Amino acid sequence: MPELPEVETTLRGIEPAIVQQVISHFTVRQASLRWPVTVGISELVEGQRITLVYRRAKYLIIQLERGSMLIHLGMSGSLRLVQPGAELRKHDHIEMQMSNGSVLRYHDPRRFGCWLWSETDHHQLSHLGPEPLSEDFDAQRLYQLSRKRKIAVKPYIMDNNTVVGVGNIYASEALFRAGIRPDRAAGNISLQRYTVLTGHIKEVLAAAIVQGGTTLRDFVNGKGEPGYFQQTLAVYGRGGEPCTVCGGSLKEIKLGQRSSVFCPRCQR
């Protein structure tokens, strides 16, 4: 489910309800996530105040007085604020209750996500590329890092070392808007074309955030509301359907075992 816009939407939904609050109860019902939930996490975090909640790449970080919690939603995770005592759903793995009555629930059917506590740095956050919406991410970087590389441009921009937060949906959409075939070798793309692509990556992510993310299957923000960006998708999930620009049939291929849809006429 979540790419960067969905994680950002989640952050904005939950942050006001939990920041500066004290964690009164922390419950783990299923500790078997991508990495096991930190042993003894409840005792480590209960009684602590949340000082800061922020996002880095697709991770959410909840900073405590002592240590911090690192949360990832994987492919199918979601975080929701619920009423205390709200009925438990299948795959509601973790619950965090605040002293002001707010209750945050972590739901993740596929369990590819994580929820970890560390007193120091989280190693997952080292070696991450720049945030896509920051000035540190620019065409020069895309161009220079790609010289002599044979990797297809789509997996190249989805690599967290290149830039974080560009997943399958928005990589597909940005390449379509930029008119670049997803299977073109990254090392053969000019600085000019990377300039266009960089602009579209930033645009498509920013637009998706404004619209509350893309709702596929059951994505909802922290308040349980859907996103609306899927109405804007031009290629993702539309293999075989007509191109919104030229009317030709959209082609679907596999790149790095991810399905990639593009218009053979508009994208070169």
Place this chain on the structure above:
DNA sequence: ACACTAACCTGCAAGC
């Protein structure tokens, strides 16, 4: 260093 694959896990839709 780079390119590529398999793996983690459940749910759902399509096909037979």
Place this chain on the structure above:
DNA sequence: TGCTTGCAGGTTAGTG
């Protein structure tokens, strides 16, 4: 109707 197959938003560990 019911079974099987394939596919899904991400990331990492391992191979050559």
